[in-house]
Amino acid sequence: MSNLKEATPTPDAQRPVAVDPSTGTILAADSAGAYLRASLVRIKGGETGILPVVAGLLLVSVLFQVANSHFLTAGNLVNLLVQASVFSLLAMGEVFALLLGEIDLSIGFVAGLSAVVMAELVKPTVGWPWWAAIAAALVVCALIGILQGTLITRIGLPSFVVTLAGLLFWEGVMLYILGDGGSILIQDNIVNDIGSGTLTRLGGWVVMLVVVGLYATQSWRRDQRRRDAGLMAPPRSLSMAKILAVLAAGVLLVLLCNADRGVLVPVYGMPWVILLVFAVVALWTFVLGRLKFGRYIYAIGGNAEAARRAGINLRRIRTTAFMLCSFTAGIAGVVYASRLRSISTALDGGTLVLYSVAAAVIGGTSLFGGRGKAMHGVIGGIVIAAIDNGMGLLGFSAAAKYIVTALVLLIAVTIDAVARRNRP
Amino acid sequence: MTTTTEGTAPTGPASGEEMPLLRLRGVSKHFGPVQALTEVDLDIPAGQVTALAGDNGAGKSVMIKTISGIHPPDDGQMWWGGKPMNVHTPAEAAALGIETVYQDLALCDNLDIVQNMFLGRERMQRGQLNEESMENAARETLASLAVTTVRSVRQAVASLSGGQRQSVAIAKAVLWNSKLVIMDEPTAALGVAQTAMVLALVRRLADRGHAVLIVSHNMNDVFEVADRIAVLRLGRMVAERPAAEMDRQIVVDLMTTGVSTRVAQPRPSAE
Numbered sequence: 014m015s016n017l018k019e020a021t022p023t024p025d026a027q028r029p030v031a032v033d034p035s036t037g038t039i040l041a042a043d044s045a046g047a048y049l050r051a052s053l054v055r056i057k058g059g060e061t062g063i064l065p066v067v068a069g070l071l072l073v074s075v076l077f078q079v080a081n082s083h084f085l086t087a088g089n090l091v092n093l094l095v096q097a098s099v100f101s102l103l104a105m106g107e108v109f110a111l112l113l114g115e116i117d118l119s120i121g122f123v124a125g126l127s128a129v130v131m132a133e134l135v136k137p138t139v140g141w142p143w144w145a146a147i148a149a150a151l152v153v154c155a156l157i158g159i160l161q162g163t164l165i166t167r168i169g170l171p172s173f174v175v176t177l178a179g180l181l182f183w184e185g186v187m188l189y190i191l192g193d194g195g196s197i198l199i200q201d202n203i204v205n206d207i208g209s210g211t212l213t214r215l216g217g218w219v220v221m222l223v224v225v226g227l228y229a230t231q232s233w234r235r236d237q238r239r240r241d242a243g244l245m246a247p248p249r250s251l252s253m254a255k256i257l258a259v260l261a262a263g264v265l266l267v268l269l270c271n272a273d274r275g276v277l278v279p280v281y282g283m284p285w286v287i288l289l290v291f292a293v294v295a296l297w298t299f300v301l302g303r304l305k306f307g308r309y310i311y312a313i314g315g316n317a318e319a320a321r322r323a324g325i326n327l328r329r330i331r332t333t334a335f336m337l338c339s340f341t342a343g344i345a346g347v348v349y350a351s352r353l354r355s356i357s358t359a360l361d362g363g364t365l366v367l368y369s370v371a372a373a374v375i376g377g378t379s380l381f382g383g384r385g386k387a388m389h390g391v392i393g394g395i396v397i398a399a400i401d402n403g404m405g406l407l408g409f410s411a412a413a414k415y416i417v418t419a420l421v422l423l424i425a426v427t428i429d430a431v432a433r434r435n436r437p
Numbered sequence: 438m439t440t441t442t443e444g445t446a447p448t449g450p451a452s453g454e455e456m457p458l459l460r461l462r463g464v465s466k467h468f469g470p471v472q473a474l475t476e477v478d479l480d481i482p483a484g485q486v487t488a489l490a491g492d493n494g495a496g497k498s499v500m501i502k503t504i505s506g507i508h509p510p511d512d513g514q515m516w517w518g519g520k521p522m523n524v525h526t527p528a529e530a531a532a533l534g535i536e537t538v539y540q541d542l543a544l545c546d547n548l549d550i551v552q553n554m555f556l557g558r559e560r561m562q563r564g565q566l567n568e569e570s571m572e573n574a575a576r577e578t579l580a581s582l583a584v585t586t587v588r589s590v591r592q593a594v595a596s597l598s599g600g601q602r603q604s605v606a607i608a609k610a611v612l613w614n615s616k617l618v619i620m621d622e623p624t625a626a627l628g629v630a631q632t633a634m635v636l637a638l639v640r641r642l643a644d645r646g647h648a649v650l651i652v653s654h655n656m657n658d659v660f661e662v663a664d665r666i667a668v669l670r671l672g673r674m675v676a677e678r679p680a681a682e683m684d685r686q687i688v689v690d691l692m693t694t695g696v697s698t699r700v701a702q703p704r705p706s707a708e
Binding site for chain 2: 238239241242243244245303304305308311312314315316318319320322323324325382383384
């Protein structure tokens with residue numbers, strides 16, 4: 014058979030790594046260098062992951078920092094992350110729809126409706142406890158997702174149309190509930206703290222160490238399992254380096270958050286909302302990466318017919334994905350209202366949903382289905398918030414912000430398209 | 438290969454001393470007024486490659502779908518390993534050990550080789566995907582089939598060549614302890630070297646004891662790989678013989694003109 018062996022796309026890339034002669038697969042690379050070279054081959058092959066957007070984010074940061082030295086201060090960076098939270102959460106929801114090769118245009122106003130439901134229920138005249146009000150809002154959003162998903166999968170309507178109708182319908186419902194007053198104040202302290210509360214300095218350290226500790230054990234055990242099974246795995250040194258890098262990032266984040274960023278009164282500590290975004294991204298990463306359900310979402314986005322033949326229940330998976338999309342939007346709505354300490358008819362769900370699609374795509378999620386991660390939504394959300402924040406510091410108008418955001422979106426899609434063109 | 442199923446009686450299970458893995462007798466299938474298969478008899482022995490030839494519209498695809506449970510027959514009998522077989526869904530056929538590789542391969546480009554091979558039948562551990570176990574099984578299967586050209590089983594299928602994709606699709610079918618692998622035009626879109634690679638793979642499957650049913654238009658492929666050749670014409674089985682008793686011209690005649698004309702001249706020698 015050896016004479017039939019085809020030339021691999023990048024034959025020279027095989028040299029540095031140990032290759033199993035029977036299968037041709039790359040075995041555990043024996044040195045960190047070899048593993049990194051193997052990774053480089055994958056990147057050259059078009060599997061760029063989040064690298065382009067992280068590079069872009071760094072570039073944008075440097076530009077803004079040069080133009081205005083306030084950009085990279087602790088206070089501004091933490092504010093930026095808090096600003097990004099609503100975009101990031103919405104974009105993570107949108108990722109579920111995009112992975113299927115569908116789109117959900119309704120989530121901006123679904124988030125708005127979530128905020129309205131929660132705000133109505135925690136009003137002193139109604140008097141629900143904060144957790145019950147939030148749970149009710151999220152349940153409403155999940156039901157909306159199931160309804161829209163069912164229309165899409167059972168009747169076979171295009172998701173674009175169903176969720177476009179959803180955009181209009183849920184805006185109408187939201188305005189109807191808000192009524193003449195046009196806004197609801199939130200007086201519940203815990204609800205307001207979701208958007209503006211912070212941990213104590215010590216609390217920030219403890220939480221960070223616990224989170225990094227969990228990540229380290231998970232990551233180390235996974236790499237170890239792969240090494241034990243004789244599969245391609247990063248060498249111990251690299252596994253350790255990865256964990257230390259995460260620890261360093263955690264330390265940096267806590268230091269940033271613990272610095273005093275107040276203007277009139279001291280403000281410091283890790284904002285709750287950053288932890289919330291972390292929790293959601295961890296949860297959805299687990300669901301998409303480690304569960305059958307997640308695998309099936311990718312399969313449907315890649316080739317729905319293949320998924321159907323493999324015995325996957327397309328309707329159930331698709332409907333569930335739309336449910337999770339709306340559910341995540343519901344979380345975003347709670348955060349939105351909590352940051353403003355109120356909810357009003359000023360909520361622009363149309364712009365929010367377009368930003369969420371842009372954030373997911375900027376982060377690296379494909380519009381054509383099958384490629385994307387929860388993390389992409391978070392990073393894309395941060396990019397959009399960074400542009401908004403940085404240009405705001407430089408005194409640009411909203412008009413300029415829209416134009417620059419549009420250009421960044423185009424650049425992100427172009428990088429993705431060019432990288433994929435290198436594929437065989 | 439070693440066993441010759443040629444001597445078996447042409448009818449019924451009663452003679453059952455040497456039942457092939459799959460036996461069809463008098464199988465018919467119609468869709469509304471269209472008679473797709475008419476009283477088809479076919480034996481598919483283990484360890485051999487059976488080629489199913491026929492012109493467009495002869496009923497080859499319906500035949501495959503009947504065996505793989507997509508279109509259960511209206512009439513007739515099927516025996517699997519000597520026992521009456523009654524499958525109504527692809528899942529039931531898969532449970533028996535019948536796997537089909539369709540022409541479009543049904544692979545997800547965005548998933549890697551392991552993920553494709555286990556799609557829909559993932560191995561789980563404490564509620565989570567057991568990637569290590571799946572990756573090892575996929576590598577072992579590919580190695581056992583001597584599929585040597587893939588760089589890594591964690592490569593996305595999008596980065597594979599046509600022949601490699603076909604190999605992955607076949608390996609996917611083999612992974613499930615399948616006894617019968619059905620292939621629809623496995624070489625249709627492949628170049629010369631890749632065709633040879635896939636045909637060698639088909640040969641190895643049979644040598645490992647799988648029964649293989651291969652549908653092909655390509656006479657070169659049929660004669661290169663098949664042990665037995667069955668010819669369908671307008672939904673009827675017009676011939677079913679060892680490949681050594683046929684030649685290209687006979688098969689073409691059978692495909693185009695059917696029973697009446699040249700069936701009577703089987704020369705035992707090839708060309």
